[in-house]
Amino acid sequence: MSSLLHHITFDARNAFEIATFWAQVVDGHVHPDDKPGDDSVLVVTKDGADLLFEVNPDDKTVKNRVHFDLQPAERTRDEEVAWLQTIGATVYSDQRRPDGTGWVVMRDPEGNEFCVERSAAERQAG
Structure with a gap:
């Protein structure tokens, strides 16, 4: 058995703002149900490996x-x-x-x- 890659999830300070950036990068789009201020925002990609951004107030302090x-x-x-x-x-x-x-x-x-x-x-x- 194997697993399918459903989402790639990122912590974000501003989920909508960073999702909008990445939607441009990967030529995708922010899911129509998502809006500024949401705690999680989905970027739908053409290849099916969607990107999910979830609010987390912690600062990024080390390399990914x-x-x-x-x-x-x-x-x-x-x-x-x-x-x-x-x-x-x-x-x-x-x-x-x-x-x-x-x-x-x-x-x-x-x-x-x-x-x-x-x-x-x-x-x-x-």
């Missing part, structure tokens, strides 16, 4: 034990990093190399780390 590695679908890595910054992400650690390989470690508006890798097209080009 689990994080997303994002591969841009329609932009290059560098274009994706620039776009993510316009919606509230920040660069935490730039691991890009002169030969074009590498990744960028970023933080969402609540400080959760995630990585942005090269797109499939960039990988294929070398």
Whole structure:
């Protein structure tokens, strides 16, 4: 027997605000029943691994034990990093190399780390 991945759940200070950020990142949408001020907010994704954000007043104090590695679908890595910054992400650690390989470690508006890798097209080009 096995289990199905139903939700990936995050603690959040403001569940609706951070859900709105991640809905943009993964091209999903906030569930229509969820609204600002809710204690839990669901982001529905196209691939079925939905993201659930639940209010928790504790501060984030250490590095995430689990994080997303994002591969841009329609932009290059560098274009994706620039776009993510316009919606509230920040660069935490730039691991890009002169030969074009590498990744960028970023933080969402609540400080959760995630990585942005090269797109499939960039990988294929070398």
